[in-house]
Amino acid sequence: MSTTPAAATGEELVLGPPVLEVRGLEINFKGRGGLFSKKLPDAKAVDGVDLTLHRGEVLALAGESGCGKTTLARAIMGLLSPQAGEVRFEGQPLGRNLREYRRHVQMVFQDPTGSLNPRKTIYEIVAEGPRVHHISHGPDGESEEDLVARALSRAGMRPPERFFGRYPHELSGGQRQRIVIAGALVLDPTVIVADEPVSNLDASVRGEILALLMNLRDELQLSILVVTHDLGLAWTVADRVAVMYLGRVVELGPAPEVLLRPRHPYTKALLDVVPEAGGMDRPILGGEPPDPTRVPPGCRFHLRCPVVASGRAAQLGIEERCRSEDIAITESGEDHMAACHLVELGEAP
Amino acid sequence: MTVLSLRDLRITYSTQGGPVPAVRGVNLEVGTGEVLGLAGESGCGKSTIAGAVLRLLPKSAKIEGEILLDGQDVLALKPGKLRALRWAGASIVFQGAMHSLNPVQRVGDQIAEAMIVHRQAQEKEARTRAGDLLQMVGLPARRIDDYPHELSGGQKQRVMIAMALACNPSLVIADEPTTALDVIVQAQVLRLMKSLQRDLGLSMVFITHDLSVLVEVSDRLAIMYAGKIIEEGPAEQVFHDPKHPYTEALSAAFPEIGDARFRHRPSGLGGDPPDPMNIPSGCPFHPRCPKAFDDCPTHEPALYEAGEGRRAACLLVEGVRAPATGGAG
Numbered sequence: 001m002s003t004t005p006a007a008a009t010g011e012e013l014v015l016g017p018p019v020l021e022v023r024g025l026e027i028n029f030k031g032r033g034g035l036f037s038k039k040l041p042d043a044k045a046v047d048g049v050d051l052t053l054h055r056g057e058v059l060a061l062a063g064e065s066g067c068g069k070t071t072l073a074r075a076i077m078g079l080l081s082p083q084a085g086e087v088r089f090e091g092q093p094l095g096r097n098l099r100e101y102r103r104h105v106q107m108v109f110q111d112p113t114g115s116l117n118p119r120k121t122i123y124e125i126v127a128e129g130p131r132v133h134h135i136s137h138g139p140d141g142e143s144e145e146d147l148v149a150r151a152l153s154r155a156g157m158r159p160p161e162r163f164f165g166r167y168p169h170e171l172s173g174g175q176r177q178r179i180v181i182a183g184a185l186v187l188d189p190t191v192i193v194a195d196e197p198v199s200n201l202d203a204s205v206r207g208e209i210l211a212l213l214m215n216l217r218d219e220l221q222l223s224i225l226v227v228t229h230d231l232g233l234a235w236t237v238a239d240r241v242a243v244m245y246l247g248r249v250v251e252l253g254p255a256p257e258v259l260l261r262p263r264h265p266y267t268k269a270l271l272d273v274v275p276e277a278g279g280m281d282r283p284i285l286g287g288e289p290p291d292p293t294r295v296p297p298g299c300r301f302h303l304r305c306p307v308v309a310s311g312r313a314a315q316l317g318i319e320e321r322c323r324s325e326d327i328a329i330t331e332s333g334e335d336h337m338a339a340c341h342l343v344e345l346g347e348a349p
Numbered sequence: 350m351t352v353l354s355l356r357d358l359r360i361t362y363s364t365q366g367g368p369v370p371a372v373r374g375v376n377l378e379v380g381t382g383e384v385l386g387l388a389g390e391s392g393c394g395k396s397t398i399a400g401a402v403l404r405l406l407p408k409s410a411k412i413e414g415e416i417l418l419d420g421q422d423v424l425a426l427k428p429g430k431l432r433a434l435r436w437a438g439a440s441i442v443f444q445g446a447m448h449s450l451n452p453v454q455r456v457g458d459q460i461a462e463a464m465i466v467h468r469q470a471q472e473k474e475a476r477t478r479a480g481d482l483l484q485m486v487g488l489p490a491r492r493i494d495d496y497p498h499e500l501s502g503g504q505k506q507r508v509m510i511a512m513a514l515a516c517n518p519s520l521v522i523a524d525e526p527t528t529a530l531d532v533i534v535q536a537q538v539l540r541l542m543k544s545l546q547r548d549l550g551l552s553m554v555f556i557t558h559d560l561s562v563l564v565e566v567s568d569r570l571a572i573m574y575a576g577k578i579i580e581e582g583p584a585e586q587v588f589h590d591p592k593h594p595y596t597e598a599l600s601a602a603f604p605e606i607g608d609a610r611f612r613h614r615p616s617g618l619g620g621d622p623p624d625p626m627n628i629p630s631g632c633p634f635h636p637r638c639p640k641a642f643d644d645c646p647t648h649e650p651a652l653y654e655a656g657e658g659r660r661a662a663c664l665l666v667e668g669v670r671a672p673a674t675g676g677a678g
Contacts, residue, residue, distance in 0.1 A: 202622055211614075214613065235608075270533070280540060
């Protein structure tokens with residue numbers, strides 16, 4: 001966990017023990033067609049990702065749509081099986097223990113309305129997790145009702161009993177998202193994977209849900225992986241940020257480092273398009289949006305890279321390597337890493 | 350010159366559950382070449398206003414007050430004149446507009462159709478103009494023969510913008526035009542709209558819940574809550590120095606990266622935007638307002654002067670009424 005939130009740039013990052021480890025993960029989707037139409041090539045949605053989530057850490061996984069961030073999240077949930085690599089939870093690789101694993105790692109989806117069964121009461125919805133896992137009592141002998149009440153109240157639905165008999169449509173968007181979170185909390189998870197947890201909510205309500213996630217992290221030492229396209233959100237909640245491009249993590253580090261001193265030209269490009277006053281004069285990344293069926297050779301970003309396009313890469317003598325050398329990010333123990341040849345030269349993008 | 354002027358606009362939907370007041374007395378003006386940003390959350394009435402200007406609302410909506418477009422009373426128009434008004438007087442770019450393209454018609458024909466229907470051009474000329482328009486929105490003119498499915502989301506939104514400009518309207522209304530797009534594409538489309546607006550001197554109403562987008566493209570901002578405008582003023586001032594606590598909360602929902610105040614401290618409001626069927630008494634924002642005091646539940650604030658060119662509907666605005674403690678919001 002990090003400390004001293006007031007001095008954002010002088011923040012100290014203290015990480016707990018690893019909880020979830022992703023190692024060399026690859027996930028391909030088969031190309032469609034083939035019988036009557038042109039066979040489309042396979043899509044490399046996740047193309048060699050290493051990532052570690054630590055106890056009590058909030059890690060933001062950022063990138064454009066199509067970068068593989070949701071696929072990675074689904075693989076972490078065990079909803080997709082990888083072609084290569086593995087996901088380890090508390091040191092154990094995912095495999096036959098999936099059922100047990102899903103108690104400890106819970107997912108919160110983007111659309112609270114779509115993920116709640118409209119015909120079930122709030123109580124039934126929250127109690128579904130324990131029932132699926134055949135848990136009728138808590139570790140201290142609590143009844144199912146106690147467990148549901150505790151989860152609801154942890155999610156900020158107080159007093160919980162008032163909501164037991166109500167239906168999702170009677171609640172507001174923010175409350176529905178709290179129910180989804182309660183449904184995750186009822187199983188006492190270690191990890192929560194939240195895929196765009198606030199993007200479907202009204203702007204004024206978002207802060208409350210994010211504050212709830214932050215509190216849960218602090219009180220329950222939960223580890224939270226937040227999948228988002230919004231770097232402003234990453235700034236607000238994340239301890240570390242991982243930026244994905246075309247199936248790879250291209251930059252990883254403490255949030256203030258990555259967001260204020262980006263080392264990868266792609267991260268810089270994403271930061272340049274965050275809307276703000278007077279932002280109309282900043283450069284915008286051109287080129288084709290990333291297509292996972294056609295990963296370019298060399299650095300996968302070189303075709304769109306402003307450093308290559310401006311000729312700066314050539315001046316620095318790295319252009320040839322950008323075009324031909326596939327560069328990966330590796331966890332070398334260093335805090336802030338980027339998969340870019342500029343880093344070796346100590347140059348900023 | 351004023352292009353659009355709304356005077357005491359009130360719009361009520363009649364539903365089975367009773368009348369739902371969506372817009373409750375809005376006064377707004379948009380000048381020539383001006384971009385007005387209209388912000389607010391779902392249900393605040395911002396899209397209803399957009400629909401009313403083009404008379405696109407369902408019959409169940411009762412509209413009172415005045416809507417003047419280029420001095421013409423939109424609400425009094427007969428059907429024939431009304432048709433002329435749409436596209437040529439004012440056009441609209443919707444949220445998810447890319448789904449409103451006809452999937453079995455070439456995009457060039459769809460752009461040309463607007464011009465032909467409005468008798469602004471003959472078929473051949475309309476086609477040439479459609480090509481020019483595509484180039485203007487940053488697409489190659491050869492895309493004129495493409496079908497919508499051959500274009501990406503951002504490209505379809507560009508086609509919709511070209512269509513909105515086809516008949517040289519005096520006002521373009523953009524209702525969440527970039528919400529469904531990816532971050533980089535969103536920035537490209539915003540940049541395009543802003544440069545077209547500058548080059549052509551367009552007057553625009555830009556509607557979205559995302560205040561950070563609005564402050565980038567707008568000259569002035571108007572913030573809506575529960576069917577009313579609660580703050581209005583020059584865009585950057587409203588965003589960076591809000592006078593209304595609700596604007597302050599909206600602005601905090603889109604923190605600037607690097608702003609240490611928000612690091613690990615997400616800020617939001619309790620509660621939810623009010624149900625239009627059940628609007629709180631006094632200041633409609635008071636149940637959620639962190640600065641509410643004794644007078645708020647009983648006194649509905651008007652839009653008070655709050656600095657040069659600025660107005661805010663809050664009792665805390667200097668000189669209106671001071672609470673027992675604390676200063677102006």
